[in-house]
Amino acid sequence: MTNLPTVGFIGLGNMGSGMTRNLQKAGFPLVVTDLRPESAAELIAGGALWAESPAQVAALSDLVITMLPTPRHVEAVLHGADGILAGIRDGGTWIDMSTSVPEPAERVRRDFAERGLRILDAPVSGMSIGAATGMLQIFVGGDAADVARLRPVFEAMGDPERILHVGAAGAGYAVKLMINQLWFSHLVATAEVLAIGVKAGVDLGVLRESLVASPANSNFVQNDVLSILDHGDYDEGFAIALACKDLGLSIDLARSVGVPAELSAVVEQIYRRAKAQYGDLAGEMTPVKLYED
Amino acid sequence: MTNLPTVGFIGLGNMGSGMTRNLQKAGFPLVVTDLRPESAAELIAGGALWAESPAQVAALSDLVITMLPTPRHVEAVLHGADGILAGIRDGGTWIDMSTSVPEPAERVRRDFAERGLRILDAPVSGMSIGAATGMLQIFVGGDAADVARLRPVFEAMGDPERILHVGAAGAGYAVKLMINQLWFSHLVATAEVLAIGVKAGVDLGVLRESLVASPANSNFVQNDVLSILDHGDYDEGFAIALACKDLGLSIDLARSVGVPAELSAVVEQIYRRAKAQYGDLAGEMTPVKLYED
Amino acid sequence: MTNLPTVGFIGLGNMGSGMTRNLQKAGFPLVVTDLRPESAAELIAGGALWAESPAQVAALSDLVITMLPTPRHVEAVLHGADGILAGIRDGGTWIDMSTSVPEPAERVRRDFAERGLRILDAPVSGMSIGAATGMLQIFVGGDAADVARLRPVFEAMGDPERILHVGAAGAGYAVKLMINQLWFSHLVATAEVLAIGVKAGVDLGVLRESLVASPANSNFVQNDVLSILDHGDYDEGFAIALACKDLGLSIDLARSVGVPAELSAVVEQIYRRAKAQYGDLAGEMTPVKLYED
Amino acid sequence: MTNLPTVGFIGLGNMGSGMTRNLQKAGFPLVVTDLRPESAAELIAGGALWAESPAQVAALSDLVITMLPTPRHVEAVLHGADGILAGIRDGGTWIDMSTSVPEPAERVRRDFAERGLRILDAPVSGMSIGAATGMLQIFVGGDAADVARLRPVFEAMGDPERILHVGAAGAGYAVKLMINQLWFSHLVATAEVLAIGVKAGVDLGVLRESLVASPANSNFVQNDVLSILDHGDYDEGFAIALACKDLGLSIDLARSVGVPAELSAVVEQIYRRAKAQYGDLAGEMTPVKLYED
CATH class of the missing domain: 1.10.1040.10 (N-(1-d-carboxylethyl)-l-norvaline Dehydrogenase; domain 2)
Incomplete structure (x- = not known):
């Protein structure tokens, strides 16, 4: 039995596939989705759950991670009937690990202030080799308490000595x-x-x-x-x-x-x-x- | 008794004053000039000869070094009745250690080809502290045989391990x-x-x-x-x-x-x-x- | 009695206020909205209908015009439960006169292809004075048939000789x-x-x-x-x-x-x-x- | 008999050849030189005198005009035993019509202040066709009295309405x-x-x-x-x-x-x-x- 939180993960590309494999290896239950369902095959064989939409990922997870190519992709999985915001519980946690800009998260924080979401940005460096080996460098922006709470999640993907809390929300980007x-x-x-x-x-x-x-x-x-x-x-x-x-x-x-x-x-x-x-x-x-x- | 060559040195500013002191300390007889005669007082006290013009410096030396602020200053001490070219013997050596461009030396090489002058460029890095302590880095452009022959002169001013022959004429600049x-x-x-x-x-x-x-x-x-x-x-x-x-x-x-x-x-x-x-x-x-x- | 089409207009700022006044003067029935309801007072006094949302504007009009500060504002009035796309009939017409980029309209065209919307971009030059006097220069991108059909609308706002059909969709921007x-x-x-x-x-x-x-x-x-x-x-x-x-x-x-x-x-x-x-x-x-x- | 001043002209390229032809046509006696003697053939046939050096041009003329490709060429014809400065009389006039920078003339003005030379810069626009037809635009920098005195010379080469005195020395460049x-x-x-x-x-x-x-x-x-x-x-x-x-x-x-x-x-x-x-x-x-x- 595990009492690790269930991690939702959206984006199983070059980077996301390595990162999820390491999360799974560390024992985190996973719920995943991607535009290309075949990218999840190995994870599902390892016990991960497939979700039909970002909303479903969010509904079935304790925290949601996005790892996407551009801010526009991030926006696209947030909003709409199938989006993260339609599925995430009030007070839930969203970590954006994409290389992106602060605006999409800022708009969520402003427009949905009453929902009390915990939002962090945590872009990485280290390329796909770092993702595969769990040795990414991770730059985290957000509240210190959230960063401390989520540290085990980051340590499953990155080099513990190079997981840096670099400032408030947006600083990681x-x-x-x-x-x-x-x-x-x-x-x-x-x-x-x-x-x-x-x-x-x-x-x-x-x-x-x-x-x-x-x-x-x-x-x-x-x-x-x-x-x-x-x-x-x-x-x-x-x-x-x-x-x-x-x-x-x-x-x-x-x-x-x-x-x-x-x-x-x-x-x-x-x-x-x-x-x-x-x-x-x-x-x-x-x-x-x-x-x- | 010294049998070291006599070094002519034109330009006794922040850099040149330190460089000449180190040449003198190493035993090289010096002939110097500068727009500000007072800058030579200490060198003269140490045995250096004062010359009234670049031409005279060249006439009294085995090799001439210039250490001047700009290419225009370099051109000014080369040409004219009082210039280096009016005093230097055929086959003589001129080393320009100024931070400059190749053109002035190229023109001399082209216009006075028949005189067989040996011309090197040897700019330095290390600032005035490096000049004072004889630890300059020196980038030398010119013929390998000349560089080898003049190495003791460079070693009086620079760090022996960082005196680099970087290529043909102009490469040092x-x-x-x-x-x-x-x-x-x-x-x-x-x-x-x-x-x-x-x-x-x-x-x-x-x-x-x-x-x-x-x-x-x-x-x-x-x-x-x-x-x-x-x-x-x-x-x-x-x-x-x-x-x-x-x-x-x-x-x-x-x-x-x-x-x-x-x-x-x-x-x-x-x-x-x-x-x-x-x-x-x-x-x-x-x-x-x-x-x- | 008029048989002119009803024009929906979203954005009653410096430019939009002049443009709507000229549409009204030319006899077009208007349905308008803006973040600042007070900006519509004069138009409503002149017979225009106030709408509570972009969706309602679109539902009550034969064609919808947007005149907004940035592409982000354009996106904001298109999507969501209150957006133009929620109100516009299939085959309806949307003209974006904002100074913007082609992407927002391109995405609508691609994601809602089956709805057969007629979309034109028609940015203007001439500043607020041109908007007030109905002498704007208008650069229209879109299908020639649409441009011809909508010419009377443009002529109510711009100088007839300077309303240019400059190319396919996006060319106006x-x-x-x-x-x-x-x-x-x-x-x-x-x-x-x-x-x-x-x-x-x-x-x-x-x-x-x-x-x-x-x-x-x-x-x-x-x-x-x-x-x-x-x-x-x-x-x-x-x-x-x-x-x-x-x-x-x-x-x-x-x-x-x-x-x-x-x-x-x-x-x-x-x-x-x-x-x-x-x-x-x-x-x-x-x-x-x-x-x- | 002419009582027009003798014009010395150095530089008979694309531009200079047209300009000298127009000076000759206007009756100015000419003394000319160029690196390519053949470029003077037609002018000599028309009565111009060939000079062996810039110094000789200057010695035989009432005023000297230079029309050369670069500031370096200008410097080259000024200085040295064969240069303009070696031939020009004290108080003589030099007009540089080259596209150049102010420094070469400034140095002459400073280093030879006691000689009382009258120096003007007068670059042109209008390309070789303007030079050939005598319709150049001419931008003159220098003292107003000199500009007035030399106006007939400029009018032989340029459009009288487009010969502009644009300021003090250097302004023309x-x-x-x-x-x-x-x-x-x-x-x-x-x-x-x-x-x-x-x-x-x-x-x-x-x-x-x-x-x-x-x-x-x-x-x-x-x-x-x-x-x-x-x-x-x-x-x-x-x-x-x-x-x-x-x-x-x-x-x-x-x-x-x-x-x-x-x-x-x-x-x-x-x-x-x-x-x-x-x-x-x-x-x-x-x-x-x-x-x-």
Whole structure:
């Protein structure tokens, strides 16, 4: 017999499938749904319950987790006759682990204030390998008491030492988006200086090592760029279309909090230029190609 | 008795004064000049010879080093009746250690090809403290044989392990400019994400630590930004007007080698916006203020 | 006796109040609603019917017009128990005259395809004065037959010679956003060259006249900028917060159709910098101030 | 017999050849030189004197005009044993009609103050056709008395009604550069909105006409863009490499007067991207191609 809470989980894609497998392994009873029912087969074989709608997931669970591609998908599973809000009990808990922006949750909090829902945002980093191995980094925004109460759930999916309570509601989204934005900015900034230096006659390896040895060192130039330089690998595991999506969310967040961000906006457009030129499925490091040849 | 070569040195500013002291300490006979004769007092007391012009420096030395603020200053001491070219012997050596662009040296190499001059570029990093302690990092562009022959001269001024031969003529300039450009780009990129995250409700310290723990880590966010966060210190030791000068040279280099560089160009303009708003003498990290308010 | 169709109208703000008055004057029976019931007083005195919800507007009208501030407002009046879609008859007509993006209408068209709704987008230019005088310019996207059928409705609100059928569904939105984007881009581009020229010693009036006489002439430099130069008027009638909203929609449209747009993105951020510095209510021409000081 | 002053003219390229022909036709005795002696054949046949160097031109003339590709060329003909300064009499007149920046003339004015030279900048617009027909527009910077005295010289080359005294020394350069900058900015801004609108489903012709009829109208969208739309002509008569050169000078001017110019800087980089992609000889309107396909 388990007395762990029943976890509802909506979104069984690359990330969600690993995360649910780890929740199941940790003993959490699961209720799941997805647009593609076949994605739940293994979980159901392991004892998970299939639900026909987000509303049903919410009605049958102690807490609901969403792990979806975009804010629009999040909105779509919240509202309407089949939505989470139609099924969740008053005072119930919803954790959004999607890479998203604060607005959808803010609207729920405002428009349904009287229902006393507990809402947390908890985006992750670590890619599908982190999801599969239960070693995700998790950035949680919300009330401290909720975070403490839900810690065992997060620990089933992430590295216990890297589950960070980063602030009030919305802070988790912000941290995740800013990490991505800064990495993308580093990529473009580095691509430019490498291209200029090489065209000016410096050997690429020597230039990279000089940067690594300098105050301009970064994880990108020290480690990540080697994937391109050593293997010609632009990381097709993370498509540039997804990177553009994240960059769009990051600029949307800057808009909504009123911070002008010229450099970040230019980074988004350079990513979009690379996406237009090399296709949606090109790897997230493809903008470097705009500076090669 | 010394049989070390006599070193001519033009430019006894913040950097040059430390570098010449270390050359003198290492036993190199010196011939020096500067627009401000008083800057040479200590060197002369130590045995250095004062020259009335760059031409005279060149005539009395085995090799000439220039350490000047801008390419224009470099051009000014090269040409004319009083210039280095009027004094240097055929086959003589000129090392430009200024943060500059390749054009002035290229023109000398082209227009005076028949004179067989040995020309190297060897910009440094490490600031005035590195100059004073003889621990500069030195990026040398030029022929390998020249670099080997002149290594003892460089070792008198820099850290022997960080004296790098980075390529043919011009490569040293390029490495130095690209290090600076990338650091300035990191500064603006980081300022934007910190401002957005904080306005979105994340604690500044938590946000910084999340970035440090992420793939978006850089020396800037891990170390340099603490000067602002912990001490409110925007590094007035390196004025923003100098940073703008370096950014201009970096864009000039991109122009001359034909690499489009949207992000770097925007970084230059953001620096110029900060310079216009906070004054020429504000510290090189002042652009961060544009995102504080 | 009129046999004109009954027009439902949602959104009685600065623009909508003038437009409905002109529809009423032209004899169209009206059913209206708005978040602020008092905004309908005059129309009701003139014979218009008040409806309690968008659904009721749609149920009581032959066609429904929306004139709302943002795509989110448009979405809000479409969906839910009180929304247009809950009241409109199958085969009914909805015209969105808001400055918006195509997505909300596209989703209706896709998700409710079987209902056979006739949907047009028809944003306007001409500001509140054009709305009040019935002289708006109207950019209509949709099927030609619908546009022809609805022409009398448009002519009640706009200048007959400037009611343009610009393409299929969505084209009206795009034309309106691109007009605004280009005007904002002209403003920033002009502000920069005027500031540079004046700082370089050219008299402002002479510089403006030289530009007007040159291939770089534009309506902005020839006419609109005079509002600032002659009267210090930055057009507070159109707040910079609205301009930022429009610029955001324009970048959103660029994203959704996959066109990289570096310059437009920078224009948006410069507008956002001016909004952050001078406040939401500053006039739409306030970014010029960033280049004055 | 003529009592017109003898005009020295250095630079007989596309522009200079037309300008000198018109000076000769107006009766001015000419002394000319150029790197390509053959370019002077026709002028010599018409009575002009050939000089072996800029110094000789200056020594034999009452006033010297330079019409050269870049500031560096201007510097090159000023200084050295063969330069203008070596030949010009004290109190003599030099008019630089090149598209350039103020610095070279400023240095002469400062370093040779005691010689009392009269120096004017007088860049032109109107392209080689304007030079050939004597209908150039001329923007003159300098002292009013000098401008008045030299008016007949300018009228031999330009349209009398479009010879404008735009301010003190340097103002002519600034006006010319700002006209070019604004036109290039209009080109990129327009290319972006046309591309977005067309991808969003608007007919290109309808979109252009809507823009022309709107407050966002400009000479570029009304007239110049037709060269591309109607004839596929990107104006190869003015190579993109020259446009990039002018954009660089314009950013240099912004730097030297301390005006941040984010948009203009991005325009320069987009031009450089087009130059890198389509080659130095592509037409000045080629950046539009970056937004096509």
